[in-house]
Amino acid sequence: MKFAKRTNTCGELRISDAGKTVTLNGWVSQVRDLGGVIFINLRDRYGITQITVNSEFQDIYNSAKSLGLEFVISATGKVQQRTSANPNMPTGEIEVLADAIEILNTSEVTPFVVEEDIKASEELRFKYRYLDLRRKKIADNLVLRSNVYNIVHKNFEREKFIEVETPILMKSTPEGARDYLVPSRVHKGKFYALPQSPQTYKQILMVSGLDRYVQICKCFRDEDLRADRQPEFTQIDLEMSFVEEQDVFRVVEGVICDIWKEIKGVELKQPFRTMSYDEAMAAYGSDKPDLRIKGELKIVNITDTVRNTDFKVFADAISASGIVAGIKLSGQDVTRKIIDGLTDYVKTLKFGGLGYIKYNSDGTVSSPMLKFLSEEIQAGIKNDFSAEAGDVLFILSGEKKKVLSGLGNVRLKLAEQFSLTDETRDEFLWVNDFPLFGFDEESGTIVAEHHAFTMPHDADLAKLAEGCEDPGANAELLTSIRAICYDMVCNGSEFGSGSIRIHRGDIQSQVFNVLKLTKQEQEEKFGFLLGAFKYGAPPHGGFALGFDRIIATLCGTKDIRETIAFPKTTSAVGLMDNSPSPVDERQLKDLGITING
RNA sequence: GGAGCCGUAGUUCAGUUUGGUUAGAACGCCUGACUGUCACUCAGGAGGUCGCGAGUUCGAGUCUCGUCGGUUCCGCCA
Numbered sequence: 001m002k003f004a005k006r007t008n009t010c011g012e013l014r015i016s017d018a019g020k021t022v023t024l025n026g027w028v029s030q031v032r033d034l035g036g037v038i039f040i041n042l043r044d045r046y047g048i049t050q051i052t053v054n055s056e057f058q059d060i061y062n063s064a065k066s067l068g069l070e071f072v073i074s075a076t077g078k079v080q081q082r083t084s085a086n087p088n089m090p091t092g093e094i095e096v097l098a099d100a101i102e103i104l105n106t107s108e109v110t111p112f113v114v115e116e117d118i119k120a121s122e123e124l125r126f127k128y129r130y131l132d133l134r135r136k137k138i139a140d141n142l143v144l145r146s147n148v149y150n151i152v153h154k155n156f157e158r159e160k161f162i163e164v165e166t167p168i169l170m171k172s173t174p175e176g177a178r179d180y181l182v183p184s185r186v187h188k189g190k191f192y193a194l195p196q197s198p199q200t201y202k203q204i205l206m207v208s209g210l211d212r213y214v215q216i217c218k219c220f221r222d223e224d225l226r227a228d229r230q231p232e233f234t235q236i237d238l239e240m241s242f243v244e245e246q247d248v249f250r251v252v253e254g255v256i257c258d259i260w261k262e263i264k265g266v267e268l269k270q271p272f273r274t275m276s277y278d279e280a281m282a283a284y285g286s287d288k289p290d291l292r293i294k295g296e297l298k299i300v301n302i303t304d305t306v307r308n309t310d311f312k313v314f315a316d317a318i319s320a321s322g323i324v325a326g327i328k329l330s331g332q333d334v335t336r337k338i339i340d341g342l343t344d345y346v347k348t349l350k351f352g353g354l355g356y357i358k359y360n361s362d363g364t365v366s367s368p369m370l371k372f373l374s375e376e377i378q379a380g381i382k383n384d385f386s387a388e389a390g391d392v393l394f395i396l397s398g399e400k401k402k403v404l405s406g407l408g409n410v411r412l413k414l415a416e417q418f419s420l421t422d423e424t425r426d427e428f429l430w431v432n433d434f435p436l437f438g439f440d441e442e443s444g445t446i447v448a449e450h451h452a453f454t455m456p457h458d459a460d461l462a463k464l465a466e467g468c469e470d471p472g473a474n475a476e477l478l479t480s481i482r483a484i485c486y487d488m489v490c491n492g493s494e495f496g497s498g499s500i501r502i503h504r505g506d507i508q509s510q511v512f513n514v515l516k517l518t519k520q521e522q523e524e525k526f527g528f529l530l531g532a533f534k535y536g537a538p539p540h541g542g543f544a545l546g547f548d549r550i551i552a553t554l555c556g557t558k559d560i561r562e563t564i565a566f567p568k569t570t571s572a573v574g575l576m577d578n579s580p581s582p583v584d585e586r587q588l589k590d591l592g593i594t595i596n597g
Numbered sequence: 598g599g600a601g602c603c604g605u606a607g608u609u610c611a612g613u614u615u616g617g618u619u620a621g622a623a624c625g626c627c628u629g630a631c632u633g634u635c636a637c638u639c640a641g642g643a644g645g646u647c648g649c650g651a652g653u654u655c656g657a658g659u660c661u662c663g664u665c666g667g668u669u670c671c672g673c674c675a
Contacts, residue, residue: 036632050635069625086635095633112608113625115636119609123667176675196675223674224598348600348670409670438675451675497675570668 003104004074011047013079015093022096023076024049025104027134028067029114038064039095042075045139050082050095051075060101070107070114070131076100122561126575129566141563144263145551151262152216152236155255161214161238166201168194168218173525176451177221180231188592194220194232197544199451200529202239203501206540207532214238216547222572227559228493228549231572236496239542245484245500249274249430252488252496252543256428256550263554268428272488276433281401285408287434290492291427293415299407301325302395305380311372313352317397326355326395327407328385332418334358334392345413346396349406355395359387369395412492426553428490433457436464436483437514439475446471446478446514450485452526453508454499455541457482461507468510478514488545490553498543505533 006025013022029048030041038061040051053064067073077098086092111127112120114134125132133139156163172179172193179193195201197219205213215237222231236255240248253270260266273291280289283298303323306314314324334356343354357367359382370378385393394410396403415421436456438449448454456464460481467474467481485499502508508530512522522530548560561567568574588594 030635032634032637034632034634034637035630037634038632039634039637041635052633055632082635083633084635089635092635109607109626119624121603121609121667123604124608126667173675177673199675221674224672226674227669229674344601345670350671448675454675569666571666573666575667 001104003102004076004100006074009046010042010044010049011090013049013091013094013096015081017079018081018094020079021077022079023074024051024096025074026072027107027114028069028071028073031064031067031069033065040064040067040073040075042073043134045134045136045143047090047136049091050086051077051098051101052095053098053101057099060098063101063103064098067103068107068109070110070134071103072105072107074100074102074104123569123575126561126567126569129576133565138562141551141555142565144554145563148259148263148547148551148554149216151259152255155258156214156238159212159251159254161212162210163215164205164210164213165215166195166198166217170195170201171528173200175448175525177223180220180222183591183593185590196221197235198237199453200526202237202542203453203537203540204529204532206239206241207535207537209241209538211241212238213240213542225568225570225572227561228552230548230560230564231568233560234547236545236547237542238544239540241538241540243500243539243541245432245486245541248498248500248541248543249486252498252545253428255545256488256495259550259554260426266426268426272428272430274430274432277431277435277482278433280431281404281408285404285406285411286492287431287487288489288492288494289408289429289431290412290415290421291429292422292425292491293411294420294422295330297327297329297411297414297420299325299327299404299411300384302381302384305384306373306377309373309377311369313355313369314397317399317403320399322397322399323403324395324397325403325407326385326393327411327414328387329392329394329414329418330388331390332392332414338417341417342394342410342413346406346410349409350402351396351398351406354410355393355397357381357387357393357395359389359391361389363389426491428488428495430486431489432484432486433482434485434487435479436460436481436485436511437478439479445516446475448511448515450483450497450499452511452515452517453501453529455484455502456507456511457484464507464510464514468513471514471516484541486543488543490550493549493553493558494546495549495553496543496545498541500539500541503533503537503539505530508533 004023007022008024010024010026024042026042026044028040029043032039036055038053041048042051053060055061075096075098077096079094080097082093082095110131112124114131116135116137118135169182169192172181172191177196182192184190184192198217202213217235217237218232219235220232253272257268257270260268277287280287285299301323302325303318306324307318309315317324339356346354355369357365359365387393396406435449436454437446440447463477463481467478471478483499487497488495548563551563552558552560555563566576
């Protein structure tokens with residue numbers, strides 16, 4: 001089909017172009033018909049330009065009258081200065097006076113109006129994502145994403161990394177997240193899994209001597225979703241040989257600094273701050289603390305101060321070897337309603353209630369707990385927090401980890417409630433020294449916190465050697481072992497995580513012993529990796545950055561769906577293509593699969 | 598797996614607290630008028646399985662139970 005091809009995009013013409021004859025192609029985003037003159041806002045992903053049609057040109061005028069929103073047209077005419085400029089649009093000083101309009105395609109009335117200030121629900125936007133993507137805001141997110149791809153590729157090329165593709169169809173490993181499974185037709189009853197990450201492959205590439213591997217890759221996890229979690233997501237995955245933690249940090253910081261410099265024009269200070277897991281949990285109740293919060297709102301542990309109280313709530317927590325701790329909020333008007341809201345919130349976190357002590361400006365103290373606490377303890381608490389008039393303390397008691405993370409969540413709620421987050425900057429940090437093992441209450445067993453190939457700290461190797469023979473009896477000793485394992489955190493969001501891996505067989509065996517993996521299970525699950533490790537595995541370690549979260553942060557949103565062209569809902573449904581969907585009986589038969597229920 | 602919120606016109610919402618007349622508004626859509634708008638304006642019009650299914654009731658958008666979908670949080674996500 002012949003048509004008048006564009007000479008310019010809808011975002012680029014300026015007053016300096018006045019007098020030129022141009023052709024624009026795009027979508028009709030608005031029509032204002034004043035009777036003798038019609039104004040058309042023509043849109044493409046670059047911007048919007050006003051096309052003016054005068055009734056003196058009868059043919060064009062009549063065809064302009066028939067235009068509907070989202071029609072695709074080609075408009076040709078002379079660029080001229082507008083009689084009254086529109087300062088709100090970049091092309092607002094000019095218009096194109098049409099002397100030809102060609103309708104390239106019509107459009108049905110759209111299910112929602114395509115406009116920057118979108119009114120449609122996410123559900124509708126995802127169903128008609130192609131219309132949603134016509135909005136500059138979303139299209140720009142994809143453009144930004146594309147730019148970051150390029151920065152990442154360039155950075156790693158400069159750092160002498162090799163991009164290697166790893167299989168999408170791989171062996172299922174039941175550890176960690178649930179796998180998405182792919183049935184094999186050739187081998188009925190057997191399944192591939194989609195990678196949760198290319199973890200094993202990249203470690204094997206190190207055994208191969210590739211030395212520095214990187215890949216921007218899709219990963220898949222069949223777990224329940226959140227605003228910042230999709231069933232398939234993108235990672236910047238890397239692995240390096242002959243490195244220690246600090247070497248990985250410098251490389252990852254390098255690419256982050258490149259991205260921030262080129263996208264935001266911000267020079268981040270290197271090296272990034274480092275905080276241990278224990279420190280982060282104790283002070284912020286989170287392994288991904290948001291350091292932008294004004295006044296910090298650090299957690300204070302007051303267990304020792306209230307140890308001898310007979311206030312039942314505290315006494316019960318302490319006798320069950322739990323803790324009592326709180327955070328202090330200064331200089332805010334904390335109303336009854338706000339306290340009630342926070343109380344309801346901590347109840348959703350399975351706390352009985354939220355204790356508070358409010359030091360009023362008139363010197364009085366409001367708190368439902370005071371009558372249960374001796375004057376000495378009251379004074380002790382006030383001292384622990386350095387509390388003054390105008391301060392409010394929020395206090396939780398119970399099991400240590402639960403209290404700390406509960407207060408961590410209260411801290412975030414307070415920051416939100418009182419707008420305490422400094423949105424003008426991004427705060428990066430490394431959180432390291434995670435525990436190597438955790439205790440799984442459900443199964444009553446010891447499990448790997450990161451994964452089974454994470455190297456313990458040198459200083460804790462003795463603990464591992466001592467505890468691995470009888471893990472059940474040494475749970476406390478084993479869970480105190482620290483791993484060379486680290487997360488990068490930005491603004492309270494986990495950007496990525498990694499570790500130095502175990503490359504020595506003796507340490508690996510000890511870890512498998514703790515995890516109660518028999519020789520046979522080791523062979524079945526990781527035989528290929530352990531096999532490779534027999535032939536000279538170099539010391540190595542790596543990292544994986546959550547690409548979607550990085551883009552979301554750069555776009556100023558928490559919702560990674562805004563940065564993905566075709567996202568899925570929180571129940572992992574693709575609303576546009578209706579995936580997942582039933583398949584033909586024939587397909588199932590080929591695979592030897594029958595559906596129950 | 599558990600909890601909260603939402604579901605009413607093509608769209609975004611009001612109406613649900615306290616059951617009762619013909620379920621409203623804005624935007625969009627259709628018709629007409631209008632030569633400088635840019636959220637054009639003005640006049641008129643069409644448009645509803647109140648997510649779905651039971652139940653209570655003389656009567657249900659409104660109350661109860663179930664169910665489906667979206668979303669947020671807890672669990673989960675090495």
